[in-house]
Amino acid sequence: MPQDHFAKVLLAAIDEGLSSLGDSPRQAILYHLEASFQLKKNDIPKNLTGFKQALERIFGAGAPYIEKIIAQSFYAKLGLDFQEVQDTDLVLSVSNAKRRIVHAGEVKIDE
Amino acid sequence: MSRNARVLVVDDDENIRKVVIAILEDEGYIVESAATAKEAIEKSKRKFFNIALIDIRLPDMEGIELLTKIKDTTPRMRKIIVTGYPTLQNAVDAVNKGADAYIVKPFDVKNVLKTIYEQLNRQEAEKKYSQDRVADFIQARVRELDIENDIAQKGK
Numbered sequence: 001m002p003q004d005h006f007a008k009v010l011l012a013a014i015d016e017g018l019s020s021l022g023d024s025p026r027q028a029i030l031y032h033l034e035a036s037f038q039l040k041k042n043d044i045p046k047n048l049t050g051f052k053q054a055l056e057r058i059f060g061a062g063a064p065y066i067e068k069i070i071a072q073s074f075y076a077k078l079g080l081d082f083q084e085v086q087d088t089d090l091v092l093s094v095s096n097a098k099r100r101i102v103h104a105g106e107v108k109i110d111e
Numbered sequence: 112m113s114r115n116a117r118v119l120v121v122d123d124d125e126n127i128r129k130v131v132i133a134i135l136e137d138e139g140y141i142v143e144s145a146a147t148a149k150e151a152i153e154k155s156k157r158k159f160f161n162i163a164l165i166d167i168r169l170p171d172m173e174g175i176e177l178l179t180k181i182k183d184t185t186p187r188m189r190k191i192i193v194t195g196y197p198t199l200q201n202a203v204d205a206v207n208k209g210a211d212a213y214i215v216k217p218f219d220v221k222n223v224l225k226t227i228y229e230q231l232n233r234q235e236a237e238k239k240y241s242q243d244r245v246a247d248f249i250q251a252r253v254r255e256l257d258i259e260n261d262i263a264q265k266g267k
Contacts, residue, residue: 021242021245022238022239022241022242022245022246023242024242024243024245024246025242025245025246025249027246028245028246028249028250029249032249032250032253035253036253036256036257057252057256058249058252058253058256059252
């Protein structure tokens, strides 16, 4: 799976995850990510840690819930089973998904 | 949105449950049912329902009492009391305990569907209001963070 396709799937999952808050909140988050955190939407897959930190700064204790929704959507789009854990870390979840896809030997992700 | 709405029908009369489920599913709603208050409370804890149609007389609890026991959600579940014994006191009690509407048996199907539709529209409006408040919160929070950053920068 080419890296850009992986990133596209992740962006779609992020869109879906943020949309769970509603369209106005989703737009507000993306706007402020760029304006205040200097993180453009298309750059999120390259800086997932920055995205996660921004969510934590904005939502505090609520951030893990949003991360979990995004992770669930991401896994669903990849056809993977999402294994629910107490504290879903988005960065770790994405990394695990990548590893599982490569390990399954179905596709090769070009770095 | 309305046509994907989830409805919980709470009535101990199996025939009534079947009829109401058939009517609502025909309209495209996703319907589940409960024969007792306890079952309704359990289901509301496990799944989200947009609307609950609650019979005023249940074997284990008065329907009006159930209004206060059923799990609150966001957006708030709309609760409609259904009764074959309409009295002014019942209506007042129902409203005071949190009912959003009141339907009288025997059912007028058009009225039932209209009531459900109206309640879903109100719920949608509430949801939009909540989302706007979340957007406002995000804006306020980011402004707060910008101020914190400015202060931290000046302190260096």
